[in-house]
Amino acid sequence: MLDGIMTGLTTAVMPFNLMMVVVGCFAGTFIGMLPGLGPISAVALMIPITYGLDPSSGIILMAGVYYGAVFGGSTSSILINAPGCASTVVTSFDGYPLAQQKQAGKALALAAYSSFTGGTVGAIVLLFAAPALASVSLSFQSSDYFALMILGLTAVAAFSGKGQVIKALIMTIFGLMIATVGTDVTSGTTRFTFGSVDLIDGISFLLLAMATFALTEVVMTVLKGQHREEEQQMDMSQLGSMKLSKEEVKHVAPTIARSSVFGFIVGVLPGAGATIASFLAYGLERNLASAKEKLKFGKGALRGLAAPESANNAASTGSFVPLLTLGIPGSGTTAIMLGALIAYGIQPGPRLFIDNPDVFWSVIISMYFGNLVLLILNLPLIPYISRLLVIPRPILIPLILFFSITGVYLVSFNTFDIHMMAIITVIAIFLKLLEFPMAPMLLGFILGGLMENNLSRALTISDGSFSFLWERPLSLGIVITAVLVLVIPPLSEYWKSRRQVATKKDPETAISEG
């Protein structure tokens, strides 16, 4: 492991890679600050740039952008009550009230320290957990992989929100359907190309990611008329001090420690991600607070700000565990990174740390550097970075559209891709209006080809029988977990609603009987 850490350190400290961390953190912070554009869009926008880099530098840049975007989202949550992404919505609960009390500087500093601690704790745990998990998963066979991918897809669907499970599952199937377009790698026959030469190679991951996230998110702001809204400007002279007193540090330290560990664990679960981690950490902290302190939550409580900030950064790091060790992304953003790794010709999974140790270890090491950059460089520069938000939306939106389109065009040099992006954007807008989540679709699309290959191999080995799903204890264990993950949330929801109906009925019967 020490060899690996040294390999990672040597790769990560290369001046170019250090520059990638810094550039990534800055670009991510800026994009993350723009309301509506979150880490997924920020990472998607970076993919075309990373195609020209070597895999380690590319993934380091994307990891930096990921952290930067989460941090940028927190900044806009605190300063203008406009969360850049879902995982920083909770940050605004107590961050914005603090800014209104002219303590924006303190709120930003606390957010940065919490993020730094969360990210650092996450990076250290990842340093030990990832290789251990990867060495265990080296014994995986194609049947286990197939079962694991089913678990990944069902987990993303199950965690997608109340009442959204069926919709998320449908979107996963839709993604798998899109993945079948093009030439079938096992037989060489074309599928669903309808005679179009442009579809023989299938739909590119980059095109789908850019169209469904970057392009659609920007177009949605236009659709909702948000581009006409006047920018809320925070008076930077009213930021206040960025220093925290000793008492305040003592007060929030246990919260940060708890939330960091908690966030990491939630982040490791496939599909859970930073958003759920931040909400759960906030809820946990509120429950642990005394009755007097509980009243402060939502009105500028320091613990209420520190908890989600530590948790969402630790969860962002945690979501790299299933990506790096099993090749199963833990969140929408890591799903995009998985697609990028596959595009580089790298197969994420247990063999990653054997076949590409430089990529594996340098990503982990650069995460620590990323957190350091956010704390040392980004925090003091926040007043200046946030000035970029002054660029009027009517100017900014066409520029983002341009980067999204040309990012795809400059990889394929085929204008058909631009037209395809427009069509996919129309479909994505329609689906978003119907409240269908996009991340499961992208995950289904990315895992589609791999799933089909592993299923084909497993079926061939087991002579066409699906018994491989229960004959190997490991496969069986994973399949049972997938079923539980899928069944438990709707069942608990059903029980809850039944209990509510029963408690509503009871008083009525009591009255009628009385």
Add this chain to the structure above:
Amino acid sequence: MTLSKDHIGGLVFLGLSAAYGHYAGDILLLPGDEYEPFHAQTVPNFLAAMGGFLSILLLLTADRDGKNGLSLTGYDFALVAKLLVLVVLFGLALEWVGFLLATVIFLIGGYWLLGVRKVKTLLVASVPFAVGIWFSLTQLLDIYLAPGQLISQIFGG
């Protein structure tokens, strides 16, 4: 009964799954493939069946009280349509007038559609940016960008 978002989504995906299943039957199989446990139609057939099943499940579990209806008011569909037409035109312009001119046209068009009317702003925010990007790509990164069919026909090349 009012059609809710779930009803519409369920119906759309039911139709999609049916069409997908129909075209899955058109996938050519290699001779003898039909006797193999796994072939090019296996996954598409499974996906069509799963898609159909889940769509019906969504239709059956959808709210029937009309609370979750699809409301299209308050959305600027016309502007979005214009922007997407501009994206398509950008694709066509790339082929005909080349990257530089297409970028300038796209950016000016985009700014104009979103309400920028000052000629100076339109030009300052588009021409230097387009030239900068074009210069970086062609001169610094050495990427060949085709000049466009129209430009080639007029100036030769």
